[in-house]
Amino acid sequence: MKSASVQTLLIVAALVAVNVLSAFVFFRLDLTEEKRYTLSDATRTLLAELPDDIHVDVYLTGDLPPAFKRLENAVRETLDEFQVQAGKTVTFRFIDPDVVTNVDEKNKLIDRLQQRGLLPTNLVANEGGKRTEKLVFPGAIVSYKGKETAVLLLKGNKAASKEEQLNQSYEGVEFELASAIRKLTQTEGNRRRVGLLYSHTQVPPSRFADLLASVQQSYDLFFIDLSKPGPITGLDAVLVPKPDRPFSDDELFKLDQYVVNGGRALFFVDGQRIDSVSNEGNYAQPLNLNLDELFFRWGVRVNRDVVKDMYCAPIPLNVGNLGDKPNIQLLPWRFFPLLNNFGTSGNPIVRNLDAVLGRFISTLDTVQAPGIRKIPLLMTSPYTQVLKTPALISYNEARQQPDPQTYTGGVRLVGCLLEGRFQSVYANRILPGDARAAGFRASGEPSRVLICADGDLVINDVDYKRNTPYPLGFDRFTRSTFANKDFALNAVDYLVDPNGVIAARTRSVALRPLDKIRLNANRTGWQLLNLLGPLALVGLVGLVWQVVRRRRYTH
DSSP states (O other): OHHHHHHHHHHHHHHHHHHHHHTTOOOOOOOSTTOTTOOOHHHHHHHHTOOSOEEEEEOOOSSOOHHHHHHHHHHHHHHHHHHHHHGGGEEEEEOOGGGOOOHHHHHHHHHHHHHTTOOOEEEEEEETTEEEEEEEOOEEEEEETTEEEEEEOOOSOTTSOHHHHHHHHHHTHHHHHHHHHHHHHOOGGGOOEEEEEOTTOOSOGGGGHHHHHHHHTTSEEEEEOTTSSSOOOSOSEEEEEOOOSOOOHHHHHHHHHHHHTTOEEEEEOOSEEEEEEETTEEEEEEOOOSOHHHHHHHTEEEOSEEEEESSEEEEEEEEEEETTEEEEEEEEEEEEEEEOBOOSSOOTTTTTOOOEEOSSOOOEEEOOOTTEEEEEEEEOOSSEEEEESSEEEETHHHHSOOOGGGOOOOOOEEEEEEEEEEEOTTTTTOOTTSGGGTTOOSEEEEEEEEEESOGGGGOOOEETTTTEEOOTTEETTTTEEOTHHHHHHHHHHHHHOTTSGGGGGGOOOOOOOOOHHHHHHTHHHHHHHHHHHHHHHHHHHHHHHHHHHHHHHOO
């Protein structure tokens, strides 16, 4: 008995010591295979350096289906980890909109949430032979010093199954919340600088409105005119949207040296120019921007062609008269492809991204470039045709039933990321007496360049009746929003700092679904096992404990 008392005292003393030690030493262990509870280094740094309090209101809670409940739990767990890193600086609460039972008050709440940027999702289920519908808000509002921003938590590729899309949303929770916090807490002193090259495009500013506004939320934006003297300096990235006139040799030299010296650049360029010739259609002509030699040295060639893809968006066309009125119908327009093929690289720019809407896209070819890694980002579907320019694009194309046997162009590259040490296209050309020789470098710092063969990818439509721009990626014909904005902003984030918050998009959580056929066939057995198994296990442990005690203390 004395030994048992000593043993008990030792256990009590150990428990007391552990509790005292825990007040001074804190640690957490993530034993999951995917490290799902481990935040990225950039997120931990962001939270550790928060200058003031952050509050998060999450509206994804209440009586939800299991898959949505899993997403809610992921949000809660992520915010718990945020609190561990930031302490009392981060606070949050979960709000169930269904708690409001008064119809008028609930409608006001729904309107208020929509005005703040949270879009509802209508859940439809069949319970007991009855169809039920429920409106949920899978999002959150992040507040900081009187400012707030909406966070959409239900994001992913809509072409995937519901389970896969919810799992993609699960994987993106940390990135979405951390990006919102970064957006709100950045100050002028620690914001990166992005330059927009506006001098080579005739597209009106209203068509770039959403892109510029979105970039300015996280970066300081500057406008660049290459015709002015002096090199490109002091910028973390340069954005070149839909240029439509050739670059001069001096302007190419500035871009060349900017990239060679470690500058990052994003080019959204066309291989052709679309001219409207009549109400019957358009005419595609080759577009020479004088960028061929520069891109070729970097490892990419923009082709003078236009792609037809059977996986495409529709446009409204008059297919005849309906009585005394024109019969307008939405018909597939194969020159507006939906880009939903992102390769197998798993790059954070395109990971779990929804489809991107293209308009009159061209193709890219990769060529040999020493020291440059080429990562395909955007590709067409396998069912394509490639038309060499010049080419007539008739609207009658949309009225014809396509023959899949003729769409044999295969998967074509549209957007490519280039990483490495870039070689100057002017190597061995700059003579000592050349005014550009001072500071010239033939090769330099590691850098990153993104080239997309579609200038329209970053252009938004405009509601001319209200004179307001539509969101980037919004299709006014189908009223659908595609992932053009997410692609562009992810690309800027990655090029500026691939180890920043964007790194959280590489998180992967594997789906481990149960075998539904076996589950249904043995439903009663599994229910009994889950109900009686724990009781039997507890009883077995108690029985073993009693046997051990009797053997030890019975002499």
